[in-house]
Ligand SMILES: C[C@H](O)[C@@H](O)[C@@H](O)C(=O)CO
């Protein structure tokens with residue numbers, strides 16, 4: 308991704324402005340808190356390219372409006388994506404706060420008895436609520452001594468959770484969602500809504516016709532030396548497997564036709580990546596305009612039907628772009644949606660920006676009850692799958708990392724690219740087949756990745772997310788934490804044969820809570836808002852809830868424990884008994900970040 312500059316977090320040490328004793332006695336402790344927070348963020352968080360996250364600390368402590376303005380001036384020049392105010396003491400609420408409306412804010416009020424940091428925290432959070440600039444409040448549970456030089460674990464957890472949200476918001480802001488093509492088969496998420504992108508995400512929409520890919524193929528507008536390298540690599544590492552669909556089809560393709568389709572598929576990878584990120588190599592060839600790309604942090608490809616009725620489908624392109632390895636070695640992934648489902652792309656983007664890990668894009672295809680499994684296979688489901696499971700599968704945009712051959716502590720995982728080894732990438736490739744497309748669906752052929760996500764002995768922790776748009780409400784988010792599991796061989800082969808057996812499969816079991824949609828696995832399927840979901844490694848529901856609240860997107864269905872939910876303090880003003888409804892009211896009231 309051709310990132311112009313990564314955003315930074317602004318740190319504001321606020322102080323009691325009374326000189327001749329009080330202020331002076333607090334200067335060192337207050338600045339020390341700012342430096343502790345900067346060190347924590349620098350050590351624990353990384354940008355998508357793997358470098359440590361940077362912070363900017365105000366030049367002085369902030370005792371009043373002049374110093375608040377000086378801090379803001381410094382931040383405005385430094386590409387700040389959020390502010391964290393820290394203080395051990397009472398300060399003057401609205402005189403010291405940052406009033407930027409389009410940034411997320413957090414305030415850490417030190418829990419000590421010498422000076423009332425908590426009183427300031429309450430006062431300034433009230434000011435934030437009153438001014439309609441909601442802020443996150445952080446108050447440690449246990450009283451600390453005034454010379455404490457460690458951030459308590461509960462405070463650190465909230466600081467990191469907030470910082471991740473601020474960085475995600477700042478990283479997507481001013482970038483584009485690129486539609487390659489338009490609406491796929493009437494899928495609503497693929498009718499791109501520019502007001503949503505602009506008002507809620509601060510993003511723009513870029514559009515190119517799918518004929519742009521044909522133009523670049525025909526006119527040779529791609530890096531030919533990279534193509535040669537990719538073609539050699541692809542024949543070795545992603546060889547085409549036997550055709551399982553089309554044996555009796557009079558229109559089935561010859562091996563020569565398949566080889567040509569395969570070359571086209573590789574060119575599509577190069578061209579779509581160039582469209583998103585730009586490519587300096589193209590400028591060297593005289594294609595200056597094309598070399599700049601669309602500054603797209605996420606993209607989608609319509610594919611069906613006009614393209615796929617005539618040309619090879621986009622599956623190879625989508626899989627490779629979402630993955631962290633190819634002929635160029637191990638690298639950061641792109642976020643790329645199949646069927647131009649822009650809302651699933653945004654779901655993937657949220658997951659990606661919170662984790663720096665590649666995503667699985669899938670149809671939420673089938674709920675299998677234990678009874679139905681018993682009927683068709685004769686087997687009784689046990690373990691995590693005992694209450695049934697969801698079969699997630701779409702040709703296309705499931706990253707190859709989603710096959711589950713990366714490991715953390717010996718268990719299947721999906722890791723940021725800087726932790727992925729060549730052996731792990733090779734294992735994913737060895738366990739992925741490339742199946743010629745069913746030409747009943749895809750008249751132009753193409754090749755789908757085909758794997759079964761490995762769950763391992765404990766199941767791979769994962770979170771499935773979906774952003775929906777509802778007329779009259781706007782965007783809403785739903786998420787389900789759970790596990791990707793292995794099914795007994797016999798069960799999988801029977802259920803897989805009943806669907807598209809040449810596509811990748813992920814078997815997902817949401818964690819049940821006994822409440823709402825999470826009373827049963829069926830309930831999760833039955834309440835899913837659309838045909839697609841974005842699946843991320845790990846249990847990241849709490850981070851998604853924090854991000855959604857900062858963007859004013861209500862979360863209407865989740866299975867995150869109440870104690871892990873961290874939203875701006877003003878949300879309590881909309882009701883504390885029934886948090887889901889309060890979230891809707893708060894989001895509606897404050898409105899999107901960029902309106
Ligand atoms: C081949 C089919 O058209 C699939 O692409 C379809 O089931 C979908 O993926 C719909 O989201």
Ligand SMILES: [Mn+2]
Pocket residue numbers: 645646669670701838839
């Ligand atoms: Mn689909």
